[in-house]
Amino acid sequence: MTDHQGYRELAAPFALDALTVAERAAFEAHLAECAICRADVQAFREVAGALAYAAPAAALPAELRDRVLREARHVRPLAGRRTVGPWLAAAAALVLAVAAGYGYWWERAARDELSAALVAMRARLDSADRLVGAILDSTVGTADLAATGKAPTMRLYWNRARGLVVVAAFDLPPAPAGRTYQLWAIKKGQAPVSVGTFNTLPGGRAVITLQMPAGFKPDLSAVTEEPAGGSAQPTQQPFLVGAWQGG
Amino acid sequence: MASQSDRALVERMTAGDDRALAELYDRHASTLYALAVAIARERADAEEIVADALGQAWRTAAQFDPGRGSVAAWLATITRTRALDLVRARGRRALALERAAGQSSEGLAAPLAAAGEAPDRGVERLEARQLVGRSLAELPEPQRRVIELAYFGGLTQTEIAAELQEPLGTVKTRMRAGMEKLRGSLAQLLSREGP
Structure with a gap:
């Protein structure tokens, strides 16, 4: 309560998608408990939506309509039935519930903040001692990510006390030029949240420390290949998926 | 025929009715395209963005949640996100x-x-x-x-x-x-x- 005024300042930038990942996570936790801020966000989000009308008018290309309709005819809308294949094998209900719940305003994962966080975390965890410390802590949960029984594989260690995720990858060739791997945390009823991007060494190995978004407690993690810099939401089906255990 | 609400169109889209998508396009595409140009500047990119955004809206119509805002705001959010992603992916401002x-x-x-x-x-x-x-x-x-x-x-x-x-x-x-x-x-x- 005492912090309400501080939080209230965040409603406008939240609706404008102008908070850092950490600020947004903190504010979302507050939103769950604060009807005043929820009302603010609702109103400001409509204002933000209307800002699209402020874009300078541009003549719509005539052929675009046919293109949109043509492409749509090749894809069925997701309706809670069949859809995206292997992604769903593990994460079906979660992904379908994604936009219904936290939805489209979650869409922008702020690549820049994540990259900055990644750099900061790399610097902080430079020494092997600290890495080992992170893995051996009593609060650590693990997730084994696999691609239908064959290489590559990946083990994740999530140190809840420190909010760190240590990624250990095996037999995973480095991403092609201009591409990167991206780790996602998935919680039931919410959109996948980016944990960060990474790449492997030529030998297919990597041990990297990323930061779990504050307060986020995922059920699953998954890995996709994305354009360099990562994506706001997965643009393809993950090739590695696994559930979080213990900790 | 009385014109349907945007929400009703989205509802029809979930059933795979592409005429509803066409109607939604006619109502909103010029705004979305202008938004995409404003962010991405290149017209070819803007076309890509709008096509992708409406494709996403088509595929995920069932996930549209009116409690979170209007259809127009939903479409604008998808378009803006895609436009910013594309600009960033190209290393541009x-x-x-x-x-x-x-x-x-x-x-x-x-x-x-x-x-x-x-x-x-x-x-x-x-x-x-x-x-x-x-x-x-x-x-x-x-x-x-x-x-x-x-x-x-x-x-x-x-x-x-x-x-x-x-x-x-x-x-x-x-x-x-x-x-x-x-x-x-x-x-x-x-x-x-x-x-």
Whole structure:
């Protein structure tokens, strides 16, 4: 309560998608408990939506309509039935519930903040001692990510006390030029949240420390290949998926 | 036939009715395309963005949640996100970011008025454009600028403060004040849009 005024300042930038990942996570936790801020966000989000009308008018290309309709005819809308294949094998209900719940305003994962966080975390965890410390802590949960029984594989260690995720990858060739791997945390009823991007060494190995978004407690993690810099939401089906255990 | 609400169209899309998508396109594509151009600048990119965004709306229509806002706002959010992603993936800055951050104090609203209105199918949308453009133009320039940098430039408050070399607290205050004013001046539009 005492912090309400501080939080209230965040409603406008939240609706404008102008908070850092950490600020947004903190504010979302507050939103769950604060009807005043929820009302603010609702109103400001409509204002933000209307800002699209402020874009300078541009003549719509005539052929675009046919293109949109043509492409749509090749894809069925997701309706809670069949859809995206292997992604769903593990994460079906979660992904379908994604936009219904936290939805489209979650869409922008702020690549820049994540990259900055990644750099900061790399610097902080430079020494092997600290890495080992992170893995051996009593609060650590693990997730084994696999691609239908064959290489590559990946083990994740999530140190809840420190909010760190240590990624250990095996037999995973480095991403092609201009591409990167991206780790996602998935919680039931919410959109996948980016944990960060990474790449492997030529030998297919990597041990990297990323930061779990504050307060986020995922059920699953998954890995996709994305354009360099990562994506706001997965643009393809993950090739590695696994559930979080213990900790 | 009485025109259906946007929401009813989205409902029909979940059943795979592509005529509903066509209708939604006719209502919103010009706004979405203008938004994509404002962010990505290249027309070919903007076409890609709008096609992708409407494809996403088509596929995920079942996930549209009216509790979170109007269909127009939903479509704009998807389009804006895709446009900013594309710009970032190309290592560029959003067009609007350069304009809004640059020497010009005109911001984005001025070119809107100066460029004149492109042919627009809907009178309501034309009114919306005019109202939003005018409301933005009436904001004190520093308030308008931080809002444009956030929405069209994709910057966080912290990045805006760095961009403008202003204290973060100043940016926060301006953003809040500007959004409050827009909330007032757009109230009529927003209540009409409804679900």
